[in-house]
Amino acid sequence: MAQTDVRLDHVTKRFHDVVAVDDLSLNVERGEFFSMLGPSGCGKTTSLRMIAGFEDVTAGTIYLGEQDVTNRPPYKRDVNTVFQNYALFPHLNVFENVAFGLRRRKVSGPEITRQVGAMLDLVELPGYQRRKPNELSGGQQQRVALARALINHPRVLLLDEPLGALDLKLRKQMQLELKRIQTEVGITFVYVTHDQEEAMTMSDSIAVMRAGKIEQLGTPEQLYERPATEFVAGFLGVSNLLAGKVVTNGEDQPAGEIELTGGRRVRGPVEDLAVGTAVKVGVRPEKLRLEAPLDGAANGAAPAGTNLLEGRVTDASYIGVSTQYVVRLDGGQTVVVYAQNLETSGVAEQHPVGQQVRLTWLPKHTFVIAA
């Protein structure tokens, strides 16, 4: 049976007049890699700090397991934190930094030596015991910070944008490292980041936050393929959003139909919405297939089972992996298309600017947002 390791129950945090966290409730299950994702100021770091005990709660309760820890100081909570700036103790060497938590719990000398050695092996810094923090690179400092936290086998590990200060290549490497360590050690991770790709790579489940509230909570797949709001759709990757109105909602047809501005009709998941509801139809740019028209002129009928839009190419950019097109539709809207250069290469094989094109996609790749 899944156990809840962290539970926030209607937690609010107010700094004078600013509400940083607004009536937030969430559960983190044992062994989960849980991320809080959002732009600066959305309340994700504040929430993490409240779980750690560095900030008082204005209202609400925080549970670790079954215990109410809302009023407990940080040193009495079974959590450990990896800080954004690592916060390694500059006057202590790597060994003493990593051993810090164990020393506070009066673990015996030989046992400490053994455990520190094992932990440094885990983070792939064997033999670094005697080094000082100022002799280490950013990536190495980060791994020491991780070791220092993990060695205490906390119930939950809290990570506050730990990869922010690293360069891109190192960051990608560390993302995989963190995921590996988390799976190997089996500890619950609560991770804070503003980088959606980072969250998607590592997380089992993500809470997208804005202005102190959770906009949507789900697996990376759910958030990406079925965003609930325009903000979530735009925050995780690029999305095309087209305004429209529900025409039929699936009672007679296999799937509902939406009529877009300009008259085109597309199929999408509107089963739960009343006819006439104003919506925005969304489709990710990599899901659109871009083709030149069959006879050289616009062909009205959609191939069976697909959605169809027609328009004219206004921009084409060769990125290497893909070519990014901007297409202006007959109805006046603009969409972005990512065409993977699977069988094409180079600028010469692109669809030229000005060409009339057809865009098709599978209805199951449509998502719908209430307008």
Place this chain on the structure above:
Amino acid sequence: MAGRIGKFGLVAASIATLIFMYVPLSMVIAYAFNKSGTQIWPPTGFTLQWVSDALANPGLKAAFLTSVGIALSATLIAIVLGSLAALAVARHRFFGRDTVSFVLVLPISMPGVVTGMALSTTFATTDLPLGFMAIVVGHATFCVVLVYNNVLARMRRVSGSLEEASADLGADSFQTFRRVTFPQMRTAILAGALLAFALSFDEVIVTFFVAGGVKTLPLWILESFRLANQVALVNVAGLAAILLSVIPVYIATRLTSDSSTVGRT
């Protein structure tokens, strides 16, 4: 061309200033070892006579030891109060924090006569005796500032997340102070303490108002300065004062050579 004249002028002015400041001091040192025992330039020869006379002079010796005792006591008070105040202001938000900070720093910018007058009046009104403890209290009011400024500057440079990390790893407030905060503060406290010692040792204005008969080294020098038979001893006393000011300040500067506050702000 104008640049070179300007640069030359600047160098000349700097040299002139340094000469103005340090030649008189070097004269005092020279006269302390001057054979003839008078303040006539050039010195006639080198002798350690006056130094040994000074060491044998009971009045001078007592004044010297009194000054050292007062300076050590005032510095001790300054260390405790200054560091605690700096820690509070640097790490905690509380009502009136800026006012407290201002009030703490004020004594060092107040004119010595005003501080001296105020203290003297207060002691008289409350029937507390003037003398050694009164001087210590008077000195402590501005010695605290030196430790406070140095420790505050240091704590502002050290990230607060170190203390959070310590608490996160299971250390309570005392353990965090002992194992994380204090090691960061140590050299700043020492630097502030050395400056406080030097300041207290030299101080004469406030001391004059609250001494109540107790003789510190600067007071002894003031009294004996005009007496013909004490001239040579006064120069030796001056030498002692110079050494006990310059050496602590030099060490303090080396300790905090990476930018944090050293002297009076």
